[in-house]
Amino acid sequence: MNDMRIADRTVDANGIRIKASGVQVHYGDSHAIKDVSVDIPDKAVTAFIGPSGCGKSTFLRTLNRMNDTIPICRVQGNILLDGENIYDKRVDPVQLRAKVGMVFQKPNPFPKSIYDNVAYGPRIHGLTRNKAELDGIVESSLRKAALWNEVKDRLHAPGTGLSGGQQQRLCIARAVATSPEVLLMDEPCSALDPIATAQVEELIDELRSNFSVVIVTHSMQQAARVSQKTAFFHLGNLVEFGETSQIFTNPKDPRTESYITGRIG
Amino acid sequence: MSDISANTPGAGPTAGGPNAGGPNAGGKPKVSILGQSARMKARNRTESVFKVLGLTAILFSLAILALMIFTIFRDGTSAFFQTRMSVPVTLSAEVLDPAGNRNRDEMTKQTTMTYNKVINEAFLAALAAKGIKTDDVPAKELTDMISKGAAGELRADVLADPSLIGQTIDIALVAGGRIDGYMKGRVTRASAERDTNVTMGQLDVADRMKEAGMLSTSWNWDFLTNTDSSDTRPETAGVGVAILGSAYMMFLVLIMCVPVGVAASIYLEEFAPKNRWTDLIEVNIANLAAVPSIVYGILGLAIFINVLGGQMGVEALKMSASLVGALVLSLQTLPTIIIATRAAIRAVPPSIRDAALGIGASKMQTVFHHVLPLAMPGILTGTILGLASALGETAPLLLIGMVAFVANYPAAPWDGGFSDPATALPVQVYSWASRSDPAFIERSNGAIIVLLVFLLIMNVTAIILRRRFERRW
Numbered sequence: 001m002n003d004m005r006i007a008d009r010t011v012d013a014n015g016i017r018i019k020a021s022g023v024q025v026h027y028g029d030s031h032a033i034k035d036v037s038v039d040i041p042d043k044a045v046t047a048f049i050g051p052s053g054c055g056k057s058t059f060l061r062t063l064n065r066m067n068d069t070i071p072i073c074r075v076q077g078n079i080l081l082d083g084e085n086i087y088d089k090r091v092d093p094v095q096l097r098a099k100v101g102m103v104f105q106k107p108n109p110f111p112k113s114i115y116d117n118v119a120y121g122p123r124i125h126g127l128t129r130n131k132a133e134l135d136g137i138v139e140s141s142l143r144k145a146a147l148w149n150e151v152k153d154r155l156h157a158p159g160t161g162l163s164g165g166q167q168q169r170l171c172i173a174r175a176v177a178t179s180p181e182v183l184l185m186d187e188p189c190s191a192l193d194p195i196a197t198a199q200v201e202e203l204i205d206e207l208r209s210n211f212s213v214v215i216v217t218h219s220m221q222q223a224a225r226v227s228q229k230t231a232f233f234h235l236g237n238l239v240e241f242g243e244t245s246q247i248f249t250n251p252k253d254p255r256t257e258s259y260i261t262g263r264i265g
Numbered sequence: 266m267s268d269i270s271a272n273t274p275g276a277g278p279t280a281g282g283p284n285a286g287g288p289n290a291g292g293k294p295k296v297s298i299l300g301q302s303a304r305m306k307a308r309n310r311t312e313s314v315f316k317v318l319g320l321t322a323i324l325f326s327l328a329i330l331a332l333m334i335f336t337i338f339r340d341g342t343s344a345f346f347q348t349r350m351s352v353p354v355t356l357s358a359e360v361l362d363p364a365g366n367r368n369r370d371e372m373t374k375q376t377t378m379t380y381n382k383v384i385n386e387a388f389l390a391a392l393a394a395k396g397i398k399t400d401d402v403p404a405k406e407l408t409d410m411i412s413k414g415a416a417g418e419l420r421a422d423v424l425a426d427p428s429l430i431g432q433t434i435d436i437a438l439v440a441g442g443r444i445d446g447y448m449k450g451r452v453t454r455a456s457a458e459r460d461t462n463v464t465m466g467q468l469d470v471a472d473r474m475k476e477a478g479m480l481s482t483s484w485n486w487d488f489l490t491n492t493d494s495s496d497t498r499p500e501t502a503g504v505g506v507a508i509l510g511s512a513y514m515m516f517l518v519l520i521m522c523v524p525v526g527v528a529a530s531i532y533l534e535e536f537a538p539k540n541r542w543t544d545l546i547e548v549n550i551a552n553l554a555a556v557p558s559i560v561y562g563i564l565g566l567a568i569f570i571n572v573l574g575g576q577m578g579v580e581a582l583k584m585s586a587s588l589v590g591a592l593v594l595s596l597q598t599l600p601t602i603i604i605a606t607r608a609a610i611r612a613v614p615p616s617i618r619d620a621a622l623g624i625g626a627s628k629m630q631t632v633f634h635h636v637l638p639l640a641m642p643g644i645l646t647g648t649i650l651g652l653a654s655a656l657g658e659t660a661p662l663l664l665i666g667m668v669a670f671v672a673n674y675p676a677a678p679w680d681g682g683f684s685d686p687a688t689a690l691p692v693q694v695y696s697w698a699s700r701s702d703p704a705f706i707e708r709s710n711g712a713i714i715v716l717l718v719f720l721l722i723m724n725v726t727a728i729i730l731r732r733r734f735e736r737r738w
Binding site: 064066069071094095096097098101102103104106108109110111120121124125171174175177178 | 614618622
């Protein structure tokens, strides 16, 4: 896995989806995220890299307010999604999460059928009027997740019976089914074998055409392969943020250079 | 076990030849893995000792259980059988319906005294007809062989079906408790000698009747359907009211405890903020589960019966009512159900909650669509365990008067039966076990069997439900 090639990148300057500025996160007394400002572009993959415990997952979870489930967690600063502050009092986090979907580190399909896994989001958000429309969404979501051909004959088999890579793609299909605007992925490949990882990475590259994707990863190679923008976190600080090619070939900060050359982390 | 290395050539530290160039050559003597080191032997020894101890513990408890079940069934099975005397009885219209119009109201004027006379005459006539020698026994002793409850049974039959009047029907008269015991082997001639309630003459006649085929022991449904009866006629006592009372209470406890318990657990686990108040509630729930049950009985007596039923005049809350019993048992079962449900909810992996929240399910949807179905088997187990302990609970029911002698069935639930006096199976067991007549001890054991069957049914239901919910992966 010494693949450090950087794919052709055409980062369309078609605007900023999420604009975070001056974000501070505290877990009780510990200061997990220190004054982070970052602009997540639309229709591109943004990678968060950094050593363990640097706060990249924490920051990801502030983007769809999943940190709200942790009672001791406090978030300060502004995070604007399409110009609207997601920490505004009038925002219902449940509604927000339908727009900002999330895929987790460990594949976590519901213990239901493949069909019900994908259909769950559209059902609770009332996105369809009849069974045919729902079937359509399920199929297109599974196609987007590159899983349709493998499961189309057993849609009513349990989702937990799939292999690890298939389960993770099912989770991606489930997240895609509610047609979010942003897709957050928290180390989506860390529990997968290399072949499944390759499939999911390919998928992420395809998802870019429809969504703004943010991915947290431990693997610098992965960040180099799939992302257009890279943010390097260290000890709760955003050390450097820029074009992936620039971060990996010409890092401005010595800490970034130490990390990507393997001297820290 | 040093002999092992001796028996294995080349394995000992001394046989270093082939390994001289190996990694062990540097000074650490080579230790063979073909034998056990002293330390390993000690570890294996403790392990086998532990296994033997565990097995002994299991065998011991199984033996105790088997002994308990054996004694209960040995002493209790006979309660399900009853000795009866087949006697042809002529139901003459002049005696039983002097008005002659088969009017039920008129016929009720004939009390059990009248029927008693009819039965006694028929019994003596039947003995004579079968040619059974009775001249050595006074007629009073002969008629005393019949249960005092027999006349009541016949009267109820006739009032239920007045067309019987005028016919001669074969009736299986219930034999008295001592004769019944003699037939089942509980009363022996030796024990009868010291017993003033039975004479040798009666036992002689019983033997002769058995030879003539007039006396036989058969399955006794009445034990399951009859109500309790007075001290003088154990043979007609049954667990009917107790079964119904227990069933009423289990039903009420179920519908009161499960919704409240599950709702409380969901709130505490999923919604409540974690602060000093919830900590306090948590500690108190755990403590409530450990409060001796009789305390709940005192509470029930004071609050439900005296304050709510007495001073505030709530009609439904009366002494001995199954509703009050159920309320008291609910107080006791609720903490158990809450603790079990919370454990079941906590055991649902957080990744499922994240998954649901991550695609925009609300907290409520997360809980009801995902957490609760996965916690269901655990909740069911906890509920059944709680109900089972409530079913066997005696002490609090004694305090709210459910130990009273209840001779009438409570009404159906829609007729206010929940506030009619009733008793419960474990209370019936207690009350019969404390009576002096050994025939009641037999009934007491029989009631324990009924209670065990109840528990078995509940546990099997729980297992079936559990399987059904688990099948949904």
